[in-house]
Amino acid sequence: MIELEWRERKPLRTERPRLGRSLGFGSQRWTEKRPGGHSPGRAAEGRATRLPVGLRSAGRLRRLRRAVVTTPGSPTTIETMRAEVQRVAHLARLHLDEATAERIARDLGRILEYVNQLSELDLQAVEPTAHAMPVANVFRPDEVAPGLSRGDVLSNAPAARDGLFVVPPIIE
Amino acid sequence: MSSPAQWTLTETRDRLASREVSSREVVESVLSAIERRNRELNAYVSVNAEAALEEARAADERRARGEFSPLLGVPIGVKDNIAVRGEPCTCASRILQGYRSPYDSTVAARLRAAGAILLGRLNLDEFAMGSSTETSVYGPVRNPWSAEHVAGGSSGGSAAAVAADLAIAALGSDTGGSIRQPASFCGCVGFKPTYGRVSRYGLVAYASSLDQIGPLTKSVRDAALLLDVIAGRDPRDSTTLDVPGLAAEAALMRVGAADLRGLRIGVPAEYFVAGLDPEVERLTRAALRRATELGAQAVEIRLPHTRYAVAAYYLIATAEASANLARYDGVRYGLRVAADGILDMYGRTRAAGFGLEVKRRIILGTHALSAGYYDQYYLRAQKVRTLIRADFAAAFERCDVIAGPVAPTPAFRLGEHLDDPLKMYLSDVYTVPVNLAGICALSVPVGRTAAGLPVGLQLIGPAMGEPTLLRAALGFERERERPS
Numbered sequence: 001m002i003e004l005e006w007r008e009r010k011p012l013r014t015e016r017p018r019l020g021r022s023l024g025f026g027s028q029r030w031t032e033k034r035p036g037g038h039s040p041g042r043a044a045e046g047r048a049t050r051l052p053v054g055l056r057s058a059g060r061l062r063r064l065r066r067a068v069v070t071t072p073g074s075p076t077t078i079e080t081m082r083a084e085v086q087r088v089a090h091l092a093r094l095h096l097d098e099a100t101a102e103r104i105a106r107d108l109g110r111i112l113e114y115v116n117q118l119s120e121l122d123l124q125a126v127e128p129t130a131h132a133m134p135v136a137n138v139f140r141p142d143e144v145a146p147g148l149s150r151g152d153v154l155s156n157a158p159a160a161r162d163g164l165f166v167v168p169p170i171i172e
Numbered sequence: 173m174s175s176p177a178q179w180t181l182t183e184t185r186d187r188l189a190s191r192e193v194s195s196r197e198v199v200e201s202v203l204s205a206i207e208r209r210n211r212e213l214n215a216y217v218s219v220n221a222e223a224a225l226e227e228a229r230a231a232d233e234r235r236a237r238g239e240f241s242p243l244l245g246v247p248i249g250v251k252d253n254i255a256v257r258g259e260p261c262t263c264a265s266r267i268l269q270g271y272r273s274p275y276d277s278t279v280a281a282r283l284r285a286a287g288a289i290l291l292g293r294l295n296l297d298e299f300a301m302g303s304s305t306e307t308s309v310y311g312p313v314r315n316p317w318s319a320e321h322v323a324g325g326s327s328g329g330s331a332a333a334v335a336a337d338l339a340i341a342a343l344g345s346d347t348g349g350s351i352r353q354p355a356s357f358c359g360c361v362g363f364k365p366t367y368g369r370v371s372r373y374g375l376v377a378y379a380s381s382l383d384q385i386g387p388l389t390k391s392v393r394d395a396a397l398l399l400d401v402i403a404g405r406d407p408r409d410s411t412t413l414d415v416p417g418l419a420a421e422a423a424l425m426r427v428g429a430a431d432l433r434g435l436r437i438g439v440p441a442e443y444f445v446a447g448l449d450p451e452v453e454r455l456t457r458a459a460l461r462r463a464t465e466l467g468a469q470a471v472e473i474r475l476p477h478t479r480y481a482v483a484a485y486y487l488i489a490t491a492e493a494s495a496n497l498a499r500y501d502g503v504r505y506g507l508r509v510a511a512d513g514i515l516d517m518y519g520r521t522r523a524a525g526f527g528l529e530v531k532r533r534i535i536l537g538t539h540a541l542s543a544g545y546y547d548q549y550y551l552r553a554q555k556v557r558t559l560i561r562a563d564f565a566a567a568f569e570r571c572d573v574i575a576g577p578v579a580p581t582p583a584f585r586l587g588e589h590l591d592d593p594l595k596m597y598l599s600d601v602y603t604v605p606v607n608l609a610g611i612c613a614l615s616v617p618v619g620r621t622a623a624g625l626p627v628g629l630q631l632i633g634p635a636m637g638e639p640t641l642l643r644a645a646l647g648f649e650r651e652r653e654r655p656s
Contacts (some may be wrong), residue, residue: 077292085535092494092538093501094531095519107593111536114594115483121559128554129561131381131411132610133368133635138410152274156505165503168226168514 081105176201178654181246181341181394182421188235188245195228195245198340199289202247205338206292213314215323215333216292217252218260224291225450229525231287235557241403244287249339251330252293253300254385255374256280259290262377264308265298267506277374278409279343279385279402286401294342295329298527299497300350300378302326303596304589307529312405312586316358316655317625321583324354324590330388331358335626336655341389341398345375347382348485349578349603352615355388356578356628359617359653361645362388363395366635367610368413370399371406379492380411382485382607390652392616393647397637401505416635420590423639424646432647433467435640438571443602449581451621459618459629459648463575466647473567473574476557478605485604486597487540487553500525532593561609564634567580573644574632577602578615582625603628616645620653 083106089096096104150163159166176184176198187193203221210216224247231245237577250256253263255273257280262268280290297307305313305328313328315321316336323332327344334342344351346364355362363386379385384404387398399420406412439460444453464470502508502521509520526534538547567574579599589596606613613634615628629648634643 018240034509036344037346084539088535088538088542091542092292092534093498093515093518093522094526094534095523096531097523100528100531103528104535107532108536108539110594111486111597112539115487115549115553116488118483118549118556121480121552121556123552123555126555128551129557130554131367132557132561132608133366133411133413135368135411135413148274153504155274156271158502158506158508167503168511168517 078105078109081109084108175205177205177340178337179340180390180652182391182397184246184340185243185397186451189240191235195231195289196225197245198245199228199291199303202291202339205336207225209316209336209338209606212319213316213332213336213338214250214311215295215313215329215336215338217262217264217295217308217310217329219292220259221291224289227289228380228584229287234287241287241414242397243283243286245289246287247291247334247340248283248291249292249294249330249342250280250290250328250400251296251300251327251342251344253296253345253376253378254279254343255292255376256293260293261376262293263299263308264296264310265525265527265530266309267500267522269309269507271505273374275374278371278406280374282402282404287307288401292339294327294339294344296344297328297350298530299382299493300326300345300347301493301529301533303349303353303586303599304584304586305329305354306359306590308525309527313503313585315583315625317620318583318623320585321338321625322586322588324357324579324583325362326350326354327362327388328354328358331355331360331362334358334360334388334390337460339392341387343385343398343402344388345378345383345385346603346607347379347384348489348607349600351386351388352603352613352628352630353600355615356617356630358627359394359620359626359655360388360390361395361614361616362386362628363399363614364606365399365403365638366413366612366613367607368411369403369415369418369612369636369638371402371404371409371412373406373408377492377496379489380496381492382489384607392614392642392649393421393424393589395614395645396424396642413636418638420639420642424642427643427646430466430647430649432463432644435463435468435573435644435647436471436571437463437468437644438471438473438567438574440473440475440478440567440574440576442475443576448577448579452577452580452582452627454573455619455621455627456629460575463644463647468644468647471571473570475560475563475567475574475605476565477556478601480556481560481605481608481647482601484553484556485600485608486536487549488608489558490533491540491550492537494534494541497526497530497534529593557608560605564609564611564632568634572633572640573637576630576632578628578630579603582621582627606632612638612641614641614645616648617650617653618648619650626653 225601302320305325330342333339335358
């Protein structure tokens with residue numbers, strides 16, 4: 001299961017911000033069938049199956065692409081937002097029921113439209129700031145010092161045994 | 173005579189030092205105030221009365237033996253996202269119900285070392301994500317001046333407790349205005365220190381490059397005193413700055429009466445724009461006029477990138493939050509929802525444990541960081557952050573402090589913005605630039621609206637500008653008003 005996860009994530013990292021992907025078309029995986037349940041492929045499937053019938057004609061698609069091009073790369077239609085929310089929820093390991101996903105998709109569309117105003121600025125020559133107070137290379141002597149006891153560390157664990165955290169099976 | 177719960181922090185400290193009152197009496201007074209009003213205000217989410225009384229007894233004994241510590245026997249309230257060993261630390265989230273901190277945050281350790289009694293945990297928006305304390309799993313905090321209005325957020329519990337005399341003083345945290353805005357809404361002083369001035373060790377991380385702990389108090393001097401205790405370099409937080417101690421309270425003592433002669437106050441045109449409530453504007457301008465009467469000089473300045481701050485802030489803060497909140501996975505602490513496989517367990521645990529606003533921010537942050545969107549959103553926001561820092565740097569060439577509103581409106585009604593997250597985010601327009609720039613700022617009460625709601629003035633200082641900021645705030649401070 002872990003390995004499946006890794007395979008699923010890798011192509012996402014290499015994808016470019018193509019218009020197609022933001023609409024849920026560009027991915028080579030969108031027609032791929034995956035096992036049911038909360039499988040890693042679910043988000044991708046969701047994009048394919050939730051596509052409204054009207055959008056499947058090439059003409060509609062071209063028009064929609066043109067409409068979206070005006071705000072580069074921003075997926076703002078509710079359909080694309082719904083698919084994007086499910087894709088991202090999967091990355092964040094967060095199950096969303098239909099109602100919550102719908103609600104967040106609606107809000108996210110509006111929020112992204114708002115934050116897209118940053119595109120007005122010419123930022124070519126501007127360096128990014130990660131930290132307001134740049135402090136670099138903070139070292140301390142590598143000395144043994146008391147830390148939390150094992151009992152303290154495990155004191156809030158939902159399940160622990162023999163000084164270890166207990167989790168559901170990872171490898172079958 | 174007023175009851176000890178109504179005293180300021182400095183007053184309480186002085187009366188304890190002169191043995192006019194015992195710590196036990198102070199703690200009892202605060203506990204009885206909590207007993208009377210907390211049900212209605214919902215400011216505290218837990219109070220450890222027995223332990224507090226026991227610590228008060230010990231503090232009185234220590235004082236009888238001639239011991240002195242700056243806050244010996246003074247009870248302080250702590251926002252429920254700052255770790256105090258043995259106490260709950262729930263962040264007002266379902267996912268941390270039942271969690272107890274196995275260690276002290278650095279600020280808690282410093283307060284204890286100064287003799288303070290950490291008597292209760294204060295309500296907040298879930299994981300400090302909100303501007304109204306309405307996203308708390310414990311329900312909203314009520315504004316002490318009007319039960320139909322919010323207390324602000326996310327440190328709404330801290331601000332309401334201090335304003336309504338349910339605490340002598342309190343700690344909050346400020347990521348995008350979460351100390352200053354509730355202080356303005358409730359009518360107390362709220363101070364967000366320079367990034368790196370106060371250790372974040374033991375503060376539950378929301379957006380690590382923006383978070384900072386600070387005091388909510390009944391007076392400017394109180395803020396200085398509390399800041400003196402909690403500030404300083406900490407080996408456990410490598411972002412703390414190695415700068416000389418503050419001694420802010422002592423510096424204020426030397427100033428004595430309010431005197432603003434020679435102070436250049438920058439007034440940014442961008443902070444007085446459409447959308448600013450007329451009463452907030454009137455009170456802000458009146459305070460500025462008073463300051464010039466005290467000898468200050470008002471200077472017009474520009475902060476041209478203010479209008480982009482909210483967009484940049486919500487991209488950066490949610491991106492950092494999505495990474496920070498990955499740790500709540502049902503393995504080491506907090507809620508676990510049973511499932512057959514581990515991925516299902518993560519997904520279900522997080523679904524059941526987080527509220528809607530937290531989920532929304534995790535989704536936005538993960539989206540902003542995900543492949544293909546990183547350059548468009550996160551990187552762009554970081555570049556805008558550079559521009560906002562540069563705006564402030566240019567402004568501080570021409571002035572010592574910047575003054576303006578804290579929020580565009582006084583406290584709004586409960587539920588008014590809850591269904592419209594974007595509207596809620598936009599209400600942070602005047603506070604988030606400070607966090608993006610890492611500089612210091614405070615809110616000091618300057619009056620009340622016709623409806624009786626308090627309004628604070630925001631004073632912004634450059635990095636390490638705390639002493640100037642506090643001295644300036646003293647000039648704006650009025651006699652303290654209390655909600656009935």
